[in-house]
Amino acid sequence: MTEILALLTDPTVWAALATLVVMEVVLGIDNLIFISILTNKLPADQQGRARRIGIGLALILRLGLLGTVAIIVQLTEPIFALFGRGFSWRDLILIAGGLFLVWKATKEIHHNVDPDPGPDMFEGSKAGLGFAAAIGQILVLDLVFSIDSIITAVGMTDHVPVMVVAVIVAVAVMLVAANPLARFIQANPTVVMLALGFLLMIGMTLIAEGFGAHVPKGYIYTAMAFSALVEGLNMLARRARRKR
Template identity: 65%
Template sequence: MDYIFTLLADPAAWAALLALITMEVVLGIDNLLFISILTNKLPPERRSFARRLGIGMAVGMRIALLFVIAWIIGLTAPLFSVFGNEISWRDIILIGGGLFLVWKATKEIHHHMEPPEEGDMFESRAAELTVAATIGQILVLDLVFSIDSIVTAVGMTEHVPIMIVAVLVTVSVMLLAADPLGNFIGRHPTVIMLALGFLLLIGVALIADGFGVKIPKGYIYAAMAFSALIEALNLFARRNRKTA
């Protein structure tokens, strides 16, 4: 308890908390886009439940990982070299996650460009199985982002309580934004394609990071913000034409 009171009285701890929350919220955009696109394939009455369950299970997994930080840090130890680049378990996880994201985004783009003739490929006779598969995919990708963000967070603070609070605040924001974002994406087909393009970009960045090529995240999110601004202007223009 004294440890907690010491942290509460430390201005540096509060600064680290704010920095971590900002970082987690920004990184959470990737998760929200992925969650929104996946859950929009479910029946409407199950989408909100799947989003909340996926986010809730993901936060449980992320907090559990925080208690094995020593093991997470150990994942950065080099295993072997490829063309002079040292590859660790963390790099393998990032490469695998990036490939999964690129595959999933490409599959979704193909699905939206050329819908199958015999029903939706995501439809299932057992709705529960579809929800379970969706939650499983959310957890797989969240594991990749969790390990990456925890490794980054360790460089910002060594206090696990601060990391836990940052995760809880971020998840609260994600829970509030999940339904509005998912519904917005579902109503605008062009936004779906833009979001899938973002996921492709993020997947490529994860693969590059795994091979030791660091793409500054600021560049990625600046490009995403600019594209989102252009799409927002297009939406306003279309709405004004309809009104006129």
């Protein structure tokens, strides 16, 4: 109790908490975009449940990983060397997650632009299989984003309670924003392509990080924000043309 009171009265702890909450929310946007695109392909009566399960899994994973912070930190230690560079478990997880994200985004882009994409695995008699597959894919990305998020958080503060509060707040924001974001993406097909482009960029960033090429997150999110602004202006222009 004394330790908790000390944390509550320390201004640096509050500053670290605010920074961590913002960071977790920003990192959670990537995960939320993926969840929204994936669950929109499910039958309407399963979409909300899939989003809740996906975000719930993200919370469980992150809280579970926070309980093993000492092990997570060790994931950055090299386990083998290739071409003169050491690779850690974190590097391998980021590379695998990035490749998965690039594969999934490319597949979704192909599905959206192909005039004859063939039967959809999420429709018809395979709806149950589609639901399980969607949850499985969400779980894979939850794991990748959670490990990266926890390692980043460890570098910002040593206080696990601060990390726990930041994670809970960020996941609560994701839970509130999930359905509105999914409806917005579904109602605007051009936004879907833009979001898939974001996922491709994030996937390539994860791969680059895994190979040791650090890409400042500010560049990534600035590009995403500018693209979103341009698309927003295009949407306003289309709406004005329809009114005329």
